[in-house]
Amino acid sequence: MTSSTHLPADLTRRWHQSAEHLEARAPAGVSLHSGVGGRTLSGPVTATGGLPAWLRLMAAPRPEGKIWEGAALADTLLGEAVPRPVMLGEHAWQEEQGAFQATLWKRLRGQVLSPTPDLPDAVPVDDQWWQNLRACLEEVRATPVPPGREVMTQAYINRIPRFIPELAGEDLTVPRWETAHGDLHWANLTRDPLEVIDWEGWGAAPAGYDAAVLLAYALPAPATAAKVREVFGDVLDSGHGRLAQLVICAEIIQASERDDVHARLKPYVERLAGEVLVPQ
Structure with missing residues (x-):
């Protein structure tokens, strides 16, 4: 930046x-x-x-x-x-x-779901909204990404043990890269109707990254976090989805030193990282 x-x-x-x-x-x-x-x-x-x-x-x-x-x-x-x-x-x-x-x-037709990337409370959206979001992200994943457009690099991911020490010595090679929005938090989503905003940084990311970001920023609102897990469970529970969760946890821990939003989220993602690291 x-x-x-x-x-x-x-x-x-x-x-x-x-x-x-x-x-x-x-x-x-x-x-x-x-x-x-x-x-x-x-x-x-x-x-x-x-x-x-x-x-x-x-x-x-x-x-x-x-x-x-x-x-x-x-x-x-x-x-x-x-x-x-x-x-x-x-x-x-x-x-x-x-x-x-x-x-x-x-001008946006819908109402932005949160003034900040994280959520203080559950979002007031129905099941159709969640279905539309899932379909939207499937469409994004299927879009070929232009060469050189990356949300992050493998080199960055190799450094995340600095923020999650339990990963030291682990093979963090990304098994699959997919097209992602790259910043899919709650200040970039609207309701009535659904719109996804802020596409400046989209590109290739570890598979499951958008769902992982959505989950991480929903953690202060347990009901919404549970809904993210329900709608994107097949993505989040896969091997690549678990790696994507660790990546966004590390990013938030790193950013917690710079701003209040990520400082608020740090204890939540530390717990999430611990859950993800439990052997399956």
């Missing part, structure tokens, strides 16, 4: 300029939302024809890389069976301070 200390401070002015370029109108006194690390700025606009829309501006050192290309590739390559926001337009440019990318999306 790009550090905010290396990004230009005046993203607000560039956000408004991007809106004008994409022929979108921002409401008076619009409240803009800054992303993690200060590299993105987002807010509501009205697109051509009065269509409710959302404009996201991203700053980066260079106009390249997985995150820079992810949204456009997802819009092009993922099928209609993957419910997600519709991209309406894109505008990118470079300045001496860095590269900028503005993406205009049709």
Whole structure:
């Protein structure tokens, strides 16, 4: 992730300029939302024809890389069976301070399930929502991933014993890689209807990774965690699914030193890792 200390401070002015370029109108006194690390700025606009829309501006050192290309590739390559926001337009440019990318999306139809990636309470969704999510992830898994797009690398996975010492000396070679959203937590899912947002980082991941992420971030809400286990049990209980769970546990333990969300989750995933490591 790009550090905010290396990004230009005046993203607000560039956000408004991007809106004008994409022929979108921002409401008076619009409240803009800054992303993690200060590299993105987002807010509501009205697109051509009065269509409710959302404009996201991203700053980066260079106009390249997985995150820079992810949204456009997802819009092009993922099928209609993957419910997600519709991209309406894109505008990118470079300045001496860095590269900028503005993406205009049709406004979400559904309600985001959580303001944070983790869950404080059970999610109010029905069985059809869960069936739709399962079908969505099956469609994602079946989508060929462009060469070089990786959610993570084998080299990173080889280092996870730093965070789960019980894995020291174990063979952590990933037996199967599959296409994944890569960040499937509860702030990236909506209800009424289901939509999956934030596709910037999608790519190849250990098989079962999306289900494992979903479970890890649901652990503070036992009823929802149990539902994840029910819907994705065949994935999570497999050998590759168990490895995927250990990978996300290690990631959360590592991130717990940096932010409150993952610090809250750390004791939950430490218990989960212990459960996964019990011989079957």
